[in-house]
Each structure stands twice: as structure tokens, then as C-alpha cells.
Amino acid sequence: MMGINKNATQMMAEIVSNKRVGAYNHIVFAVGDIASHAKPGNFVAIAVGGPNSAMVLRRAFAIYRTFDKGSNGGLLEIVVAPHGAGSTWLTNQLPGFKVDLIAPLGTAFGIPTEPVRALLVGGGYGSAPLFGLSEVLKNRGCRVDMVLGASTAMKIYAPLDGKRSVNSLTTVTEDGTTGITGKVTDVLADIIETNQIDIIYSCGPMGMLEAINVIAERLGVVHQCAIEEAMACGIGVCMTCVLPIRGEDGVVRMLRSCIDGPVVDGDSVIWGAKRVIPEGTWGAH
Amino acid sequence: MMGINKNATQMMAEIVSNKRVGAYNHIVFAVGDIASHAKPGNFVAIAVGGPNSAMVLRRAFAIYRTFDKGSNGGLLEIVVAPHGAGSTWLTNQLPGFKVDLIAPLGTAFGIPTEPVRALLVGGGYGSAPLFGLSEVLKNRGCRVDMVLGASTAMKIYAPLDGKRSVNSLTTVTEDGTTGITGKVTDVLADIIETNQIDIIYSCGPMGMLEAINVIAERLGVVHQCAIEEAMACGIGVCMTCVLPIRGEDGVVRMLRSCIDGPVVDGDSVIWGAKRVIPEGTWGAH
Amino acid sequence: MFNFKTNLGEAQFDNPIFTASGCAGSGRELSQFFELSELGAVVTKSIMLKPRSGRATPRMAETPSGMLNSIGLQGPGIDLFLEKDIPWLRDQGANIVVSIAGESVEDYAVLARKMRAVSGISALEVNISCPNVENRGQVFACHPQTARAAIEAVRRNIGGELPIIAKLTPDVTSIAAIAEEVVAAGADALALINTVLGMVIDTNTMRPKLAGKTGGLSGPAIRPIAVRAIYQVHEAMPHVKILGMGGVASGRDAFELILAGASAVSIGTATFGDPSAVIRIKNELQAELIAHGFDSLREAVGYAHRSEGNL
Amino acid sequence: MFNFKTNLGEAQFDNPIFTASGCAGSGRELSQFFELSELGAVVTKSIMLKPRSGRATPRMAETPSGMLNSIGLQGPGIDLFLEKDIPWLRDQGANIVVSIAGESVEDYAVLARKMRAVSGISALEVNISCPNVENRGQVFACHPQTARAAIEAVRRNIGGELPIIAKLTPDVTSIAAIAEEVVAAGADALALINTVLGMVIDTNTMRPKLAGKTGGLSGPAIRPIAVRAIYQVHEAMPHVKILGMGGVASGRDAFELILAGASAVSIGTATFGDPSAVIRIKNELQAELIAHGFDSLREAVGYAHRSEGNL
Ligand SMILES: Cc1cc2nc3c(=O)[nH]c(=O)nc-3n(C[C@H](O)[C@H](O)[C@H](O)COP(=O)(O)OP(=O)(O)OC[C@H]3O[C@@H](n4cnc5c(N)ncnc54)[C@H](O)[C@@H]3O)c2cc1C
Ligand SMILES: Cc1cc2nc3c(=O)[nH]c(=O)nc-3n(C[C@H](O)[C@H](O)[C@H](O)COP(=O)(O)OP(=O)(O)OC[C@H]3O[C@@H](n4cnc5c(N)ncnc54)[C@H](O)[C@@H]3O)c2cc1C
Ligand SMILES: Cc1cc2nc3c(=O)[nH]c(=O)nc-3n(C[C@H](O)[C@H](O)[C@H](O)COP(=O)(O)O)c2cc1C
Ligand SMILES: Cc1cc2nc3c(=O)[nH]c(=O)nc-3n(C[C@H](O)[C@H](O)[C@H](O)COP(=O)(O)O)c2cc1C
Numbered sequence A, B: 001m002m003g004i005n006k007n008a009t010q011m012m013a014e015i016v017s018n019k020r021v022g023a024y025n026h027i028v029f030a031v032g033d034i035a036s037h038a039k040p041g042n043f044v045a046i047a048v049g050g051p052n053s054a055m056v057l058r059r060a061f062a063i064y065r066t067f068d069k070g071s072n073g074g075l076l077e078i079v080v081a082p083h084g085a086g087s088t089w090l091t092n093q094l095p096g097f098k099v100d101l102i103a104p105l106g107t108a109f110g111i112p113t114e115p116v117r118a119l120l121v122g123g124g125y126g127s128a129p130l131f132g133l134s135e136v137l138k139n140r141g142c143r144v145d146m147v148l149g150a151s152t153a154m155k156i157y158a159p160l161d162g163k164r165s166v167n168s169l170t171t172v173t174e175d176g177t178t179g180i181t182g183k184v185t186d187v188l189a190d191i192i193e194t195n196q197i198d199i200i201y202s203c204g205p206m207g208m209l210e211a212i213n214v215i216a217e218r219l220g221v222v223h224q225c226a227i228e229e230a231m232a233c234g235i236g237v238c239m240t241c242v243l244p245i246r247g248e249d250g251v252v253r254m255l256r257s258c259i260d261g262p263v264v265d266g267d268s269v270i271w272g273a274k275r276v277i278p279e280g281t282w283g284a285h
Numbered sequence C, D: 001m002f003n004f005k006t007n008l009g010e011a012q013f014d015n016p017i018f019t020a021s022g023c024a025g026s027g028r029e030l031s032q033f034f035e036l037s038e039l040g041a042v043v044t045k046s047i048m049l050k051p052r053s054g055r056a057t058p059r060m061a062e063t064p065s066g067m068l069n070s071i072g073l074q075g076p077g078i079d080l081f082l083e084k085d086i087p088w089l090r091d092q093g094a095n096i097v098v099s100i101a102g103e104s105v106e107d108y109a110v111l112a113r114k115m116r117a118v119s120g121i122s123a124l125e126v127n128i129s130c131p132n133v134e135n136r137g138q139v140f141a142c143h144p145q146t147a148r149a150a151i152e153a154v155r156r157n158i159g160g161e162l163p164i165i166a167k168l169t170p171d172v173t174s175i176a177a178i179a180e181e182v183v184a185a186g187a188d189a190l191a192l193i194n195t196v197l198g199m200v201i202d203t204n205t206m207r208p209k210l211a212g213k214t215g216g217l218s219g220p221a222i223r224p225i226a227v228r229a230i231y232q233v234h235e236a237m238p239h240v241k242i243l244g245m246g247g248v249a250s251g252r253d254a255f256e257l258i259l260a261g262a263s264a265v266s267i268g269t270a271t272f273g274d275p276s277a278v279i280r281i282k283n284e285l286q287a288e289l290i291a292h293g294f295d296s297l298r299e300a301v302g303y304a305h306r307s308e309g310n311l
């Protein structure tokens, strides 16, 4: 069991910009030093609703990217899908407004020490953390291919400079409004084989991550994924965000996705364990 | 038992202006037709905190004045003391923001058919409804004297045009920062006798209204006051805002201050009945 | 055509959205904002035998996502109520459910006899969440024996006609146990839940804020308690119809109570924040049900209980 | 000099603000945000005999001004806990209250024996708001007999040293009756209140949102219930110290529980929204007490009970 991300800091962060991009809002915060500590895969936890809000819990958002300009100028960016009350409130806040934010939280994507061929797969707003990851990987001399999927074109988040940072970008939509018609998993095997992929990094809905993991296992490719489980605290104190993960000792434990995740090895996850504790889990009875 | 104010309407009203005046905020709403129906003494009930607010109840505010410019241009003004969470939220809303408002509610000050000599007594923001009343009385040919009191000068609400609308204005503060040092009740008897007052209209804290009533009774002057009891609904359905009032039949009943008030005859109120039901009240046992 | 009809025992209603007892005045106050006949039913404030002043003020305190009240059943007494309020409600074309409350088993018996002859009433809601003066002020619905006694008294005296809806408090160790007791005693349906006992202390005066010290907690804060109570009772007795209530402020919330097992839903505190809440909620609920593919309200009642196999 | 000291039974604390059981992880996670030694005490998550996976996910649902959880007491079991967590907490200079939970009376007895030899602990919080596997999964604290049996088992096995704080559920007809029972059985103090049983139904899937169906409601929504429970129990047994909790999110809220009768206050859900809530609340509470003219915390405990004559 790891401790909380050792650089995690709580602060009031001013919104610098908040713009609609397709189905999402791209929001930039002034965060000072925090920017220099965040790694791709980390997330932020933001209090929503303002004073006297009936919403008592923070919301987690993957860090899209950061700009480290020192303590006065550090910026942190996220991509928000207005979904329920909390995320909708956040997308409605104007520049100048300050939100209570904790970052960076959670684990980061593991960066290979050697140049490898990486495939980044994102579903919906799950693409957000992949662009920062892509930059890091490119700087390490990796080849980076990317596949982004969503139900419809408006839900593909792929800004221009993000697109430029990858060697190839394939988009897939269920309704065919952009790119290939279908699901991301329809195109993976081909790309993995053609480009001789060594490692897959993925972020998106749990169902998609699970389907990717099946392919990764079949083709013997390493798979790191950023999971999403409902979180009450984001800092490891509530035990709501757990999922069954097999440790190096072979034992399956209910681990906290906010501390031992969100980034985990795809093959350590006991998939499909929603609403049940898998047999043999430590302490199950 | 009366029914709800028959002109009461619920609407989303835009804030036209919101300015700090002393310890208060003077807020102007665009209310269309409502402006033409409001009478001095009526109040508005405003939902506070926005969507997802933990505050489920409306807040009541006395109508300071209205401008009837037809359905598009009607304005309604209130004076708000930022006190707890709800009123503070309201004073923080900017022009352009829309609030959910119901008005006009409650009873109005009774206007004499003959020109009389009226004394208007306000405590704190309780002065607000008195200026509109003063205009109506002046138009009926009445002489209007006014006494305003508060703990300190910042809490005297007396705008310039308001001051102009009365024949005399006496201010009283407990700390002596403006006007006479003391309480409004210190100066009443004098003014009543000097100016041969026929009727007192008052609005302010319950303790002040009670003290005024003692003086009014002693000197045989009619007294109408606008009472303030915690209200959950403002429209007569919850029975929280009651206080014991003697009816014309001599029977004391727990009447709703949102429907049978806020303006009531001072001598019909059973004063000092906070936290107890006065003996002999209808249904008491 | 979507079928919004529902029933509680033999009583039929055009739609499942009712006012909650004690939260709609005499009906006159709300009729300013909409037609009472648009509601599934108007549930009257709980009426007692004699005129009643209720408790002293302050009678309410706002709480996070809720409020406390201690009205203490202020009202004119059954005779004046039957003379003045009922005819007026009937004239409005409202579907009427009368709520009664007593301080003794005998009170309930007398109230039931008085209701017997009254025409134009759909059902009787029996509020047994009130203090029993014969038993150290303990609430009838808190104990199986007293809950049973009150409902039996009504059953014996009401005649065969009027369906009885027993209204229970959640402030018990097992609400399902009380529910079984009152159904055995003759209740045709159940109203769940009354307010939860709470207290607010005013930190300025450093005393309980309400003159009556404790009060009933209502509003969205208690919705999870209401859903749990309805779910537990529907699970124990799926054949007994439930009038659900507690913190419903939107069509989504009403839908939640219906999925848990409610056949109709009363709106209380939400009306204080929004006088036409009942009409808004009725429309939102119908839209929710249609969006989820239901052809009728009845199909949705208790739908959250279906076995995992039907996932 | 303002005196912030307090005690629960024989246990002494520098200040009255504690973490709530199950809401502070192992302590390590919070120590990133402040020094644990600044707290009155760290109350550990309820620890059981054996390692325990807890319930399946989803384990939580946000509710109006609150949340539901069904963690199901996930934890490493008492042995690993005593080996890893306790020494670490001791090293931090934290004042430690260990919370234990069992599934049978025997479990409580064994846990108490294991705790007997452990040094550096101030008190034992006995969470009896958990299901009793020997009695159809009914919660110990729901019935006088089982509540008594669990506390007696701890009392007999703990030796004379460690004060016992019995933690009760509000989901009972009379919490004062249960409180009297556990005090008679040997509890030195009481922890009030555990979460309130609730349920949320996800209107998209149309099933209970939590895998465990029901869950415990916490947060500001339940504060009026906590205040009422503390007030009732303090009224019934003014000499028994109470560790209060339930929806405290500010110094004002903590003050409210203290006026009702709490000698110390635990902070649970508020920490999820604000990791350093406990420190903020401690500071705000001290400021409130001083502003109200108190020279010590102790004078304020139960102050809302003073007779009306002292108005
Ligand atoms: C590690 C992590 C990273 C995330 N990154 C992003 C991101 O980059 N962009 C983005 O738009 N959203 C992201 N989410 C989801 C986000 O945190 C919110 O849950 C989502 O916006 C819904 O919140 P709401 O207030 O709008 O909905 P509500 O329905 O009001 O939420 C109610 C509660 O359920 C929880 N919840 C609801 N949906 C989800 C979900 N899908 N996952 C987890 N919890 C949920 C909420 O956190 C909240 O506690 C992320 C979640 C996690 C755990
Ligand atoms: C008929 C009437 C007219 C009023 N006119 C004005 C006015 O012109 N200007 C103004 O600033 N305020 C006025 N008030 C008081 C106002 O309605 C609010 O109660 C006050 O602003 C405090 O609300 P809050 O949300 O800030 O405080 P909170 O402490 O958050 O309020 C909590 C609850 O207590 C009630 N409450 C608290 N204080 C009072 C009070 N003094 N009177 C009644 N209820 C109270 C609130 O309505 C609310 O339901 C009036 C009240 C009434 C009943
Ligand atoms: C001000 C007020 C008065 C009430 N009066 C009664 C009553 O007379 N009889 C009754 O059975 N319930 C009464 N109740 C309880 C409501 O009918 C309802 O059961 C409860 O408030 C929960 O619903 P809500 O959260 O929608 O308000 C009252 C509730 C409130 C808030
Ligand atoms: C996520 C979570 C886990 C909890 N775990 C425990 C526990 O292990 N033992 C216990 O006695 N209480 C547990 N509780 C109850 C709290 O200690 C506390 O009594 C309750 O939440 C009310 O306080 P609050 O409103 O400040 O959270 C838990 C509460 C929550 C929200």
C-alpha cells in the first residue's frame, strides 16, 4: 500500500480560462508550484458548488497538461464533460473565479527507460491525459501512435497541438461522424501488429479498458490503464474507490484507485468485478 | 383567515442593480407587472443559493419601493442586510443574474381615507418599506414624520430622496455615531405630543415594535406594525410563521404572519409570546 | 398512451403526485398557483378532534438540505374542518385524502366515526406519528402495540368504505415490523415516511432553536432514509401499496421512490421553496417514466427490486 | 488562558477534535496535510479480527448535503494493524483511540484481550453498529440485549485500564434506552452517532446504487439527528461523557454538538471534502468558545440544557 502522492497540495486556484471544445470544457487554472510536480496520469480533486453547496464531495479530473512557469505562473489544465450537477457547475464558472483544488494526486503512467513503440488509446475525455504522456514519451525517443474513440465526433477530444505530438492518430466513432465507424477495439490489433507496439497506455470507460486488456493480453503487449472508480475523498482516507488488484505476491486486494491508481497495470486488475468481490480476494468471506 | 395575496406571482427576476449602502445592499429587480400590484408593507420571497444549494427555503424581504413602468419595465427594490448564508449569497449576486422571486406577498399598511398626522418608525433595514409608505401618505395629504434608529450610523438606511419625502426625520443611534444617542423609543413620546400624531407605522425588530406599542397604547395612538417571524414558505402553507393575535371577536389565534401579516394592528398582537403560547389562545391546552 | 393512474387500496387516482400532509395549508393558498384538480390528490393537514393552537414559536429551523419543524398540529378541529375546508376542496374538483391525528386511541375512533359520513373523500391517511398522551407522550407509531391499537380503532369505526393509509415514522428500530403490525390491524396502504426527529441548537442563544426543542426533519436531506424505508417495507410486503414521501424535489426524486416501491408520492418541503413544485414534479416524473420506456406508472413501482438476473 | 482540555472516562485529551472512525485512513494519508499530534485524538478505522475485503463497489453515493457509504469494514485485521499502524501512529505523537468491531460477542472478547497489552492507546471505541452474524445479521446496537452483551464482553476482557467508548447507531426507537444499557454493561463513555441507514436508487440503472444496496448516511444532512441524539442521551445521563459526531463541518457545528452535551467531537465526512478540516474546525471551535465568553471547553458541554430561568 502506497501513501498519498507526496507532492499533493491543497490550494485556491483561479480559473484562467474556460472554453467549450466540442462536448467538453477545457479549463485552465493558475496553480503555481503544483504544475512542476504533476506527471501524466495524475489527477486533481476539486470542490464543487461553492459555499452552501449541497454537494459535499470533491470531483476528480485527469490532468490534461501543465505548464511550469514557476510559483506565480504554473498552469494546470483539465477537460471536463458536463455530466451531472458537479461537473456542470464547474463548466459554468468564469475566469477569475477561484476553486478549491488538490493536486497532484494518484499514480502516473510509467515511462519506459528505453525508446519503445507506444500506443495511446483514449475514450471520450479519456484522451486528455494522453497528450501530456505523448510529449514525455516523444522526448524519450519513443514512437507514439494514438487511437481515440467516442460515441460521436463532438466527444472526440483531440486539439491541434495534441494531434501534432503523435506519429499517427486514428479516430473511431460509433455513429461514424468522424474517422472509422465502430469501437476503438476494432482497430487495435491491426495497429499493434503493423506498428509493432511494445506498450499500450489507455484511459477511458472501464468497459473499454477491459476490452483493450483482452487484446493486449492476447497479443502479449504491456498495458497500463487509468481507471475510474467513484471517489469520495481522492486522498486515500475513505476506502470508497477500491477495486480488486493482484499484487506482485499474487494476492488480490481491494486497493484504492486514488492512491494505488488511477494508473495500474492492466493485467493486475481483476476485471468485471463491479458489484461483486472476486473469490479469493484478501479478506473476502 | 385571509387567503394569499391575490396578486402573488412567481417569476425569474433579473437583478438590475446591486449596490452597497452603509451596512446594507440596495438591490433592484426587473419584475414586470408585479411592480404595479405591490403596496407598502408587502414583501417578496426569494430562493437563495442557486441550483444545488443546501438552503431549501426562501428568504423574505420587505419591498422598499416599486416603479411601475408596465410589464417590461416594472422595477422592485429591496434593502438587504448580509446576515447569514442566504442574505449574504443574495448580496453577492451581480446585475444580470436572475433570481426566483414571489411577490407581492402579505398584508399592506392600511392607508387612512382622511389626511392624518403619521409617524413612521423604522429600526435598521426596517426603514425600507416606510419610504414607499410615506409617499403614499403624502399623496393623500398626510403630514409624515419619521424616526429611524439603529445600533450605529452605518445601519441607518435613509437615502436622500427618502429623506426628502418626509416632513421631519429624526435619527437615533445607540452608539451616537449619528443623530440622537439612544433608542427610538426615547424620542417617540415627545414627537407624538409635539406633532399631535394620529397614527404610528413601524417596522423593525420585534422588541422595538413591542416598546413602540407600549407608548402608542399609553398615548392612545393607533399603531400598525410590520412584524418579522421566521418563515419557511411565505405563502401560507407551512404554519411556521405564526404569532398570537386577537381577532375582532376577541379570540386569540395563532395567525400566520405571511398572510395575516406582516402588517398588523399593534394592539391586536399578544406581545412577548416568543417560546410560549399565551393562555387562552384558541386551541391551547 | 401513457397510463399515469394509480391506486392505494381501493382508492383510485389519476396521477401519483399528492401534496404531503401539513404542507399545503387548506389548499386555498396553493390554488393561487395551479388547479388543485391537476394533482393526484390533496392530502389535508392532520386534523384532530378539537381546535389546537400548536406549539409556540420559533417553529422552524433551516438545516443543510432540509428543515426542522414543530408545528404541533395546529388546526381548527374536525368539525370546523368538515364544515369549511372539505366542501371548498370538493368544489375545486380535488381528489381528497383526509389526514387525521389523535392523542388517544379513543380520539382515532371518534375521528373515524366523524369521517364515516363524509362524501367526496378518497382515502383516510392516519397519522400515528404523534404523541400518545395516555402513554407518556410516546409516539403511537414507535411501538407495535400502540400503532396497532390506533389503526384498529380507525378500522372498526370507519365502516367498510374508506381505504386507510397508515402513516409511519422512520424513528424506529424496524419500520417493516411496524408496517406488518398496522397492515394486520387493517391498514389498506402505508404512508412512508413522516419526518425524522432532530434538533438544532442556536449557537447565539446557546439553546435549542425551536420552542418545542426537538422537531421533525424533512426535505432532501432525508430522501435516502425514505428510499430505504420504502424499499424495506416493499420487500417485506410487496402487495401492500405505499404512498412515498421524504425529500422529493424533482421528477427524478419521485421516480426514485417509485422504483423503491411507492405507488404514489407526496411532496412536502419542496412546496415551501417552490409553490408549484407539485405540478413541475408531476410533469418531470411523467417525462422520466416515458424516457425509461414505461407505458404505465404501475410497471415502474418497485422496479428496483427485480432480481439481478433481469439486469 | 483558555482551557481546551477534555476527557472521556479516564482518558485525557489536549483538545476535543478527533477524527471519526473510518474517515482518516491509517493516519498516514492525512499526515501529509498536518501533524497528527495536533488533534485531540486519532480514532482509527474499526478493526476486526481477520483481514476483510469489505463490500463490493460501488461503495458510495453522494446525497443532498451528505453521502452514503457501504465500505463493509475493509481492513487488515487486528494483528497486522497492531504491528504496522499503531507503532507508526505512536511515532507521530498522536493520541490514539482504537476502534474495534466484531461479528459475534466472542469477537469482541478476543479483540479486547488483544488490545489489553497494547501500550500508548488512550481509549477503545467499540463499534457495535455492525451486523451480528449470530443473530440474522442484526446490528448489535439495535437491541438492548446484544448491545449489552458486546460491551460486557469487552469490559470483562480489557482489564481495568482502558476506557471503553461504546459507539451507537441512531437507527433505534430509543437511543437513550440503548445508552443506559451499555453504560450499565460497563461503557465509560458513548460515541454518538454512527451513520443513519439509507439507500439511493440510480435512476439510470433503476437499481440500488450501492452494491450492498443500503449504506450509511453521513455528512451535514444528519447533523440535526446527531444533535438530537446527543441531547437526549445527555439529558438522560448527564454524568456520562459523550464523543459526538455527525455532519460536523465547521467550528460552529462542533460547538452545537458540545452545547447539546458532547465532551469531544469527531469529524468524518468533512475530511473528504477538505483534508485539513479537522485543524480548521479545531481553530474555529476555540474561537467560538472564546467569543461566547467561555474560559474552558468543559463549561460549554451540555450548556443548552440549562434551565430557562438562566436565560
Ligand atoms: C480518476 C478520475 C479521473 C477523472 N477524470 C475526468 C476528466 O478528465 N474529465 C471529466 O469530465 N470527468 C472525469 N472524471 C469523472 C468526474 O470526476 C465526475 O465524476 C463526473 O464529472 C461526474 O460528476 P458530476 O458531479 O457531474 O455528477 P454527479 O452525478 O453529480 O456525481 C455524483 C457523484 O458520483 C460520482 N461519479 C459520477 N460519475 C462518475 C464517474 N464517471 N467516475 C467517477 N465518479 C463518478 C461523482 O464523483 C460524485 O461523487 C474522473 C473521475 C476519476 C475518478
Ligand atoms: C416579513 C419579513 C421581512 C423581512 N424584510 C427584510 C428586509 O427588508 N431586509 C433584510 O435584510 N431582511 C429582511 N428579513 C429577514 C430575511 O428574510 C432573512 O431572514 C435574513 O436575511 C436572514 O437570512 P439568512 O439566510 O441570511 O440567515 P440564515 O441564518 O441562513 O437563515 C436561516 C433561516 O432562519 C430564518 N431567519 C433568520 N433570521 C431571520 C429574521 N430576522 N427574521 C425572519 N427569519 C429569519 C431565515 O429566513 C432562514 O429560513 C425579513 C423577514 C421577514 C419575515
Ligand atoms: C411544516 C410541516 C408540517 C407537517 N405537518 C404534518 C401533518 O400535519 N401530518 C403529517 O402526517 N405529516 C406532516 N408533516 C410531514 C410531511 O407530511 C412529510 O411526511 C415529511 O415532511 C417528509 O416529506 P418532505 O421531505 O417532502 O417534506 C409535516 C411536515 C412539515 C415540513
Ligand atoms: C466512509 C466512511 C467509513 C466509516 N467507517 C466507520 C468505521 O469503520 N467504524 C465506525 O465506527 N464508524 C465508521 N463511519 C462512521 C463515522 O465514524 C461517523 O460516525 C459518521 O460518518 C458520522 O460522522 P460524519 O457525518 O462527520 O461523517 C464511517 C463513515 C464513513 C463516511
Ligand code: FES
Residues within 6 Å of the ligand: A230, A231, A232, A233, A234, A235, A236, A237, A238, A239, A240, A241, A242, A256, A257, A258, A259
Ligand atoms: S477516494 Fe477516498 S480512498 Fe480513494
Ligand code: FES
Residues within 6 Å of the ligand: B230, B231, B232, B233, B234, B235, B236, B237, B238, B239, B240, B241, B242, B256, B257, B258, B259
Ligand atoms: S411562512 Fe409558511 S405559513 Fe407563513
